Amino acid sequence: MMTTTLANIAQHLGAELVGDQGLQIDGIQTLEKAGPKHISFLANKKYRSALNTTQAGAVILSADDAEHYDGNKVICADPYVAYAKLAQLLDTTPAAAQGVHPSAVISSEATVSESANIGPFVVVEAGAHIGEHAQIGSHCFIGANARIGAGTKLWNNVTVYHEVNIGAQCLIQANTVVGADGFGYANEQGQWVKIPQLGSVIIGDRVEIGASTTIDRGAIDDTLIHDNVIIDNQCQIAHNVEVCEGTAIAGCTVVAGSTKIGRYCQIGGLSAITGHVEICDKVVLTGMNMVTSGINEPGIYSSGVPHSKNKEWRRTIAHLRNIGDMHKRIKSIEAQLKSQE
Numbered sequence: 001m002m003t004t005t006l007a008n009i010a011q012h013l014g015a016e017l018v019g020d021q022g023l024q025i026d027g028i029q030t031l032e033k034a035g036p037k038h039i040s041f042l043a044n045k046k047y048r049s050a051l052n053t054t055q056a057g058a059v060i061l062s063a064d065d066a067e068h069y070d071g072n073k074v075i076c077a078d079p080y081v082a083y084a085k086l087a088q089l090l091d092t093t094p095a096a097a098q099g100v101h102p103s104a105v106i107s108s109e110a111t112v113s114e115s116a117n118i119g120p121f122v123v124v125e126a127g128a129h130i131g132e133h134a135q136i137g138s139h140c141f142i143g144a145n146a147r148i149g150a151g152t153k154l155w156n157n158v159t160v161y162h163e164v165n166i167g168a169q170c171l172i173q174a175n176t177v178v179g180a181d182g183f184g185y186a187n188e189q190g191q192w193v194k195i196p197q198l199g200s201v202i203i204g205d206r207v208e209i210g211a212s213t214t215i216d217r218g219a220i221d222d223t224l225i226h227d228n229v230i231i232d233n234q235c236q237i238a239h240n241v242e243v244c245e246g247t248a249i250a251g252c253t254v255v256a257g258s259t260k261i262g263r264y265c266q267i268g269g270l271s272a273i274t275g276h277v278e279i280c281d282k283v284v285l286t287g288m289n290m291v292t293s294g295i296n297e298p299g300i301y302s303s304g305v306p307h308s309k310n311k312e313w314r315r316t317i318a319h320l321r322n323i324g325d326m327h328k329r330i331k332s333i334e335a336q337l338k339s340q341e
Contacts, residue, residue, distance in 0.1 A: 019071065028086060031051070043078075107124060117136065120139070133151050149167040156175075161201075164202075166207075170207045170209075231248075241260070250267060263282070270288045281298060286304065
């Protein structure tokens with residue numbers, strides 16, 4: 001547990017403090033659960049009524065909301081961003097590794113920075129490069145000629161295949177695989193002929209990748225993940241996909257091969273994007289989208305069907321199955337009406 005004063009918090013956030021500067025804060029909590037030594041935040045006005053009952057020692061809020069709260073308050077332009085930065089300050093997550101564990105198997109032909117941290121049973125193959133202050137968690141595999149940038153953190157059991165290049169200050173969660181073969185095969189009279197995947201995966205700086213996600217290497221050219229991309233758990237990024245700067249991809253999304261996703265897109269969970277298409281910058285796909293063609297205009301797109309009660313759903317599906325016949329009947333009626341004019 002880390003403890004700091006309210007004055008230090010306000011200074012760290014570059015925010016205005018109204019209240020007890022010396023108040024000791026030892027954690028962040030929701031408005032409903034916070035106690036006198038907690039700081040909370042209000043980022044959504046629909047929860048403003050909770051300001052009347054919260055027991056928080058202080059609250060981070062906007063100038064508009066500040067007038068509705070009489071306690072200690074830290075006033076800033078964006079309370080949610082401030083919460084994120086404060087959570088970083090108070091973060092007590094341990095290092096993925098400290099020092100170089102004696103059980104690690106590191107090739108004499110690998111280059112490992114003196115400040116890098118290598119956990120138990122890690123394998124680092126020949127030609128690999130581990131940058132300054134990198135953290136490689138236990139049981140990770142770093143393939144031949146792979147590169148891990150400065151300050152990048154790999155949690156346990158991450159597999160980085162040969163020739164993969166991961167930039168600086170990245171975070172990759174446990175069990176993720178980067179650089180496995182893309183799904184490339186030719187069919188010869190019913191027999192599948194494997195196409196060796198000769199490209200790699202190039203990941204930029206400040207990229208975060210969730211647990212058990214897979215990013216395949218390219219068939220000939222590389223799979224590209226640009227700077228400041230965030231990818232959630234259990235996603236599949238196929239060979240030769242390009243994800244441009246600042247895009248966010250939520251959990252269980254599948255992106256098929258050779259698709260390009262533009263800058264600052266937001267892809268909702270459980271989305272499926274077909275291969276060989278391009279999505280322009282600043283596209284938002286709501287959850288459970290099925291994208292079967294390219295998108296060339298920024299905006300919000302949806303295709304998933306919202307849930308309903310089972311009885312209503314079954315009735316809707318029954319109508320859907322008859323829609324072809326209904327269409328024919330409507331066209332017939334239209335033709336009859338037109339002939340009577």
